[in-house]
Amino acid sequence: MYWNDIDGSILFNKVFTKSIEVNEIDVFDIKIEREAATVTISFDLVNELPDNPLPKWVKGYNRCRCGINCSGVRY
Numbered sequence: 001m002y003w004n005d006i007d008g009s010i011l012f013n014k015v016f017t018k019s020i021e022v023n024e025i026d027v028f029d030i031k032i033e034r035e036a037a038t039v040t041i042s043f044d045l046v047n048e049l050p051d052n053p054l055p056k057w058v059k060g061y062n063r064c065r066c067g068i069n070c071s072g073v074r075y
Contacts, residue, residue, distance in 0.1 A: 003045075003066070012066065015050035015057075023048075028065065039070045 002019040003012060012020075029042040045064045053061065 006068075008069075015052050015054065015064075016048075017052050020045070020048055025066075037071065037073050039073050040067055041070075042067045 001022045003009060003022055004016060004019050024046040025043040026046055027041065027043045031040045043066055045066060049064055
């Protein structure tokens with residue numbers, strides 16, 4: 001499985017021109033919004049940097065922060 005294949009990965013596919021395998025991540029933040037029934041997980045990809053970064057990222061970036069939004073979550 002590849003990060004590039006996940007629904008809504010439009011920006012991801014603009015900055016990564018090759019397929020990036022789902023692999024090790026470093027979890028940064030987990031947000032649970034009970035009223036919105038949403039869980040958002042923010043994380044850094046380990047050992048992966050964009051090969052086509054946006055111009056504002058070019059200087060000095062060393063991590064790629066990503067996130068997954070899960071909506072309609074029930075407990």
